[in-house]
Amino acid sequence: MQNLANEDYFESCDGTVRVWIEQGSSIHIKAVTKENDPVELxxxxxxxxxxxxxQFASRV
Incomplete structure (x- = not known):
């Protein structure tokens, strides 16, 4: 997984997990495979x- 937590967006190297800050006030998470299955971590x-x-929670 790559670490982009210093920005407002994080994505795993395979793109199955995405976390981002929306409008500076909420955190969004999307974690599904291309087949729409849950992601195993x-x-x-x-x-x-x-x-x-x-880190994101401390910024919103």
Missing amino acids: SESEAMQIAEVLR
């Missing part, structure tokens, strides 16, 4: 997304 991927959410 490893422990490290889950920790990285948790950190992105923490």
Whole structure:
């Protein structure tokens, strides 16, 4: 997963997980595969997304 938490948008390297700040006041998350299935995360991927959410939450 790539880390773009210093911006208002984060996307996993395969594009299945997207997190962004909308209009500076809310956090949006989209996490589905191309087949519209739930995304499976490893422990490290889950920790990285948790950190992105923490950083975004401190900014909204």
